[in-house]
Amino acid sequence: MEALLAIAIGTLTACGVFLLLRARTFAVVLGLTLLSYAVNLFLFASGRLVTGAPPLIRDGAFYTDPLPQALVLTAIVIGFGMTAYLVMLALRALAESGDDHVDAGGGK
Amino acid sequence: MTAHAPILPILIPFAAALVLMAGTGRGLAFQRGVGLAAALAGIAAAAWLTLLADRGEILVYALGDWPAPFGIVLAADRLAAGMTLLTALLAAVSLLHAGHGFDARGRHFHALFQLQIVGLQGAFLTGDLFNLFVFFEVMLLASYALLAHGGGLARTRAGLAYVVLNLAGSALFLIALGMLYGTLGTLNLADVALRLNGLGDDFAPVRLAAALLVAVFALKAALLPLSFWLPMSYAAAGAPVAALFAIMTKVGIVALLRVQVVAFAPAAATADLLAGWLMPLALATVLFAALGALAAGRLRELAAWLVLGSAGALLAVPALAGVDLTAAALYYLVQSTLAGAAFFLLAERIAERRGNASDAFQPGPAPAAPWLALGFLVAAVTAAGLPPFSGFIGKLMLLEAFRGTPAATMVWTVLLLAGFLVMASLARNGSRLFWDRKTDLAAPAAPAAGWRRGTAIALLVAAGPLLALFARPVADYTARAAAQLHAPKAYIAAVLGKDTRSIWRQRRP
Numbered sequence: 001m002e003a004l005l006a007i008a009i010g011t012l013t014a015c016g017v018f019l020l021l022r023a024r025t026f027a028v029v030l031g032l033t034l035l036s037y038a039v040n041l042f043l044f045a046s047g048r049l050v051t052g053a054p055p056l057i058r059d060g061a062f063y064t065d066p067l068p069q070a071l072v073l074t075a076i077v078i079g080f081g082m083t084a085y086l087v088m089l090a091l092r093a094l095a096e097s098g099d100d101h102v103d104a105g106g107g108k
Numbered sequence: 109m110t111a112h113a114p115i116l117p118i119l120i121p122f123a124a125a126l127v128l129m130a131g132t133g134r135g136l137a138f139q140r141g142v143g144l145a146a147a148l149a150g151i152a153a154a155a156w157l158t159l160l161a162d163r164g165e166i167l168v169y170a171l172g173d174w175p176a177p178f179g180i181v182l183a184a185d186r187l188a189a190g191m192t193l194l195t196a197l198l199a200a201v202s203l204l205h206a207g208h209g210f211d212a213r214g215r216h217f218h219a220l221f222q223l224q225i226v227g228l229q230g231a232f233l234t235g236d237l238f239n240l241f242v243f244f245e246v247m248l249l250a251s252y253a254l255l256a257h258g259g260g261l262a263r264t265r266a267g268l269a270y271v272v273l274n275l276a277g278s279a280l281f282l283i284a285l286g287m288l289y290g291t292l293g294t295l296n297l298a299d300v301a302l303r304l305n306g307l308g309d310d311f312a313p314v315r316l317a318a319a320l321l322v323a324v325f326a327l328k329a330a331l332l333p334l335s336f337w338l339p340m341s342y343a344a345a346g347a348p349v350a351a352l353f354a355i356m357t358k359v360g361i362v363a364l365l366r367v368q369v370v371a372f373a374p375a376a377a378t379a380d381l382l383a384g385w386l387m388p389l390a391l392a393t394v395l396f397a398a399l400g401a402l403a404a405g406r407l408r409e410l411a412a413w414l415v416l417g418s419a420g421a422l423l424a425v426p427a428l429a430g431v432d433l434t435a436a437a438l439y440y441l442v443q444s445t446l447a448g449a450a451f452f453l454l455a456e457r458i459a460e461r462r463g464n465a466s467d468a469f470q471p472g473p474a475p476a477a478p479w480l481a482l483g484f485l486v487a488a489v490t491a492a493g494l495p496p497f498s499g500f501i502g503k504l505m506l507l508e509a510f511r512g513t514p515a516a517t518m519v520w521t522v523l524l525l526a527g528f529l530v531m532a533s534l535a536r537n538g539s540r541l542f543w544d545r546k547t548d549l550a551a552p553a554a555p556a557a558g559w560r561r562g563t564a565i566a567l568l569v570a571a572g573p574l575l576a577l578f579a580r581p582v583a584d585y586t587a588r589a590a591a592q593l594h595a596p597k598a599y600i601a602a603v604l605g606k607d608t609r610s611i612w613r614q615r616r617p
Contacts, residue, residue, distance in 0.1 A: 020276065025268065032275050039282045046290035068289065071238055075282055078245045082278070085252055086271050092256075093264045102268060 001049055005041065012038035025090035025100045029083065036079040043072045113160050114169040114184040116153035117192045117229040120146055125222035132216070140207045143218040147200035150225065154189070154196040161189035162588070166602035168235070176235070176603050177296035177611065183235035183603055186589035187438070191232040191362055194442055198355055198449055199225050205453055205564035206348035208557075213258040213346075220257070224250035224352065231359050235603055237288065237295045237321075240363065241281050244328070248274050251356065254349045255341060266344035273327075273337050281324040287317035297370060298603035299611075301596060304375035311377035318378045321367065328360030330419050331386075332393040338419075339400060342412035347456035350411070351449035351568070357419040358441055361426075365434065368426045370596040386427040387515050391522040393420030398526035401533045407458060407467035410537060411451035414491050417526060418444035421506065428513050431587075431594045436505035438586035443498040443575050447490045450568035454484055457565060458541060463552030469537045471544045473552060481542050483569045488538055490572030492531040498575035503527065505583065 012034050019031025047065030055066035094100045124146030131138055161167060161184050169182040184192075203221060211217040227247025234240050252274075256267040289295055291313045292303040307314060327334040338357070342350050372378040397417030404410040418440070425437040455467045457480060465472025486497065493503040503523065510519045557565075575582060592598070604611065 020272075028272055032272065032279075035276070035279045039279045039286070043282055043286040043289075046286040048290075068286075071285070071289070074238075074242060078242070078249075078278075079275075081249065082245075082271070082275055085249070086268075086275065089252070089256065089264060089268050089271060093261070093268055096261045096264055102272070 001051070005045055005049065009038050009041050009045070012041070023101055025093065025102055028102055029086055029090060032086065033083055036075075036083070040072050040075055040079070043075060044068050046071075110160065112169070113153070113157045114167050114182045114233055115171075117150055117157060117196065118182075118226055118233065120149050120153055121222040121225040121229070125219045125226065128219040128222060129216070132219075136212055139218040140211065143203050143221065144200070144207065146222060147196070147203050147225075150196040150229075151193070151200055154193040154229075157184055158186075158189040158193045160184075161186050162585070164588075164592070166592070166599060168602050175605075177294050177299035180239045181235040181296065181603055182233045183298075183599065184233055185599065186585065186592050187362065187366070188232045190438070190442075190585060190589055191358075192229050194445065195225065195228045195232065195355055198445065199228075199352060201564045201567050202348040202351045202449070204560050205351065206346075208560045210258065210346055210348055216253070217257055220250045220253045221352075224254060226250075228355065228359060232362060235297050237297055237300065238285055241278070241285060244281070244359070245278060247356065247359070248278075251353065254352075255345050257349060258346045263344050263346075266341045270337055270341040277324055277327045280320055280327075284317050284320035284324060287313055287320065291317060296603065297367065298600040301371035301374065301600055302604065304371055304377055307375065307377050314377050315381065318372055318381055322364065322381065325360045325364040325367070326389075326423070329357050329364060329423055330360075330393070330416055331423055332389050332396055332420070335393055335396070335416055335419075338416050339409060339412040342415060342452075343406070343409040347408075347452050348564075350408070350452040354415050354445050354448040354452070357415060358422070358445055361419065361422045361441070364423075365426045365429070365437075366593065369429055369434070369593055370599055373429060374596055382427040387424050387518075390420050390423035390427075391518060393417075393423060394522055394526045396420070398529035398533075401530050404533070404537075405468060407455040407469070407537065407541065408452065410533065411448060411455055414451060414530065415444075415448040417530065418448060421523060424510075424515075424519060428510075428515070429594075430509070430513070431590050433506075433509040433513070434590035434593060435583070435587040436502075436509040438589055439579075439583050440502035440506050442582065442586070443490070443502045443572070446568055446571040446575070447487060447499060450483075450487045450565070450571065451491065453561070453565045453568060454480070454487055457557060457561065458484070461552070461554040462541070463554075467541070469540045471540070471546045473545060483565060484538055484542070486569050486572055488534040492534050493527045494531065496576060497572040498579065499572065501576055501579050501583075 016031045016035030016038055019027045019034060022028060047068035050064040053062045053064045055064050055069055057063055090100065124142055127142055128139055167184040170176060171180045224247060227243050227250060230243030231240060231247060234243055252267060252271050255270060256263050285295060292300055294300055294303055330338040342353055345353060368382060372381055394417055397413045397420055400413040401410050404413055422437055422441055425433055459467035461477055462472045490497040490499040493499040507520060507523060510516050
């Protein structure tokens with residue numbers, strides 16, 4: 001399971017970084033989204049991978065670390081809000097200049 | 109009531125933001141009133157917190173009364189409390205300035221402004237690294253919208269680059285936090301410091317996490333290879349917004365200083381993390397900013413380069429981090445923040461009075477405004493670090509504190525050279541703005557400054573002379589703050605209690 005998760009995180013990060021370096025805002029937004037998926041998975045794994053255990057602490061019971069789940073939830077909410085704003089900003093730049101190039105001087 | 113003092117600088121702007129959002133349709137007078145009332149209350153709360161913190165005890169506020177390290181704590185020592193006071197003062201002045209009409213150029217300006225204050229104050233006060241991330245995001249989210257406030261393609265473009273860069277930075281921040289939690293099992297700063305000390309031989313992952321964290325702070329503080337975003341976005345922002353932004357790079361610097369002194373420096377695993385590379389890069393940032401100031405084509409760009417230069421000078425400090433050096437750096441931080449903010453406000457007013465020539469450094473109609481010229485002179489002397497104002501005292505203290513360190517020759521050379529370049533740039537461009545007039549151009553009918561903007565500019569410009577007049581009390585306070593910061597054992601004891609062995613730990617595979 002660890003290997004699978006590691007490969008998934010690695011693939012997502014690589015694709016995210018590749019897209020992030022593109023010159024069009026749409027690809028950049030997709031890249032950031034993929035990157036944030038990778039980060040969320042990574043955060044989730046920071047509490048160690050445990051299957052079939054509840055995130056509830058009881059003495060002697062088998063449980064999974066609840067804190068990374070709370071962290072991931074926070075990160076997802078923040079990342080989602082940021083992405084929404086970025087999409088809006090990209091649309092505005094497109095509407096104002098008729099061009100979705102990310103660079104201030106380029107594209108024209 | 110005293111127990112709740114550390115949360116007030118966060119709660120007041122937060123409550124104001126909620127009221128402002130609820131009263132969206134109420135008109136500008138209502139919004140300005142609520143915003144300014146909240147800003148003044150914020151100053152009172154921050155001043156009170158500073159007085160309380162100056163007694164010498166670290167005020168720890170456990171949110172929801174969950175004890176650290178399991179709950180989130182706010183820790184107000186002298187450094188954090190002093191920074192909240194600086195933020196509150198700067199925010200109130202910027203808000204006063206924005207009340208002249210800038211706030212009417214788009215919706216929700218006042219609510220966003222208060223949320224920006226929430227983020228700044230929270231980032232200074234929190235004692236938990238994940239909570240620091242959350243407050244960074246609150247601060248950034250508000251700053252994204254404020255940067256775009258007022259519209260225009262330049263702002264949208266600058267905003268887009270700024271948002272993408274900071275989102276990538278946030279991803280890096282989260283990776284660092286995940287690694288830190290995965291290896292140490294805690295994100296409370298005091299507990300991280302404690303665990304770092306008790307670490308065995310296998311500390312490569314921790315070092316990597318710490319390095320990533322430093323990289324994120326360096327991005328926020330605009331260290332050289334990561335600083336190209338700053339001049340563009342700050343120069344594009346509206347004047348009151350840019351004035352508030354002058355403190356945003358300082359958030360990264362204070363966070364870096366705190367993490368380095370409290371957690372990284374005392375631990376064997378991370379003690380030499382900043383050694384060797386941070387100082388040269390910081391000095392390169394100073395030189396880069398000085399060259400940028402020399403090449404700037406508009407006053408507002410010049411102001412952005414000045415902000416970058418002061419950030420560079422401050423970034424030279426955490427790598428060495430002695431008590432005297434920190435004390436000098438904190439004084440420098442206060443005065444450079446206010447001087448940078450003053451420039452942004454002055455630039456807008458000068459641009460207005462020059463009509464089409466705006467604030468570009470080219471001959472234009474004579475501004476014919478002696479008070480404005482005098483304000484520019486005082487601000488320029490402060491920013492260039494010439495006597496007799498606070499810029500000179502700050503630079504002198506910084507140079508004096510660097511004198512005993514091994515890097516002294518390099519630091520002195522770079523800071524003095526950069527100071528000379530900045531001075532040359534300010535002198536040349538100031539004379540172009542005010543003296544190089546085209547007599548065939550009629551002076552444009554500039555709109556009145558208004559008492560709000562006049563007061564705001566006067567207050568920020570006056571900060572230079574005032575900080576020089578009252579240099580002693582301010583420098584004494586920063587010395588006490590530095591001494592307290594450099595006693596991390598007291599910080600850990602205040603947050604976690606004396607008996608740290610009784611903290612229950614999960615055994616990790």
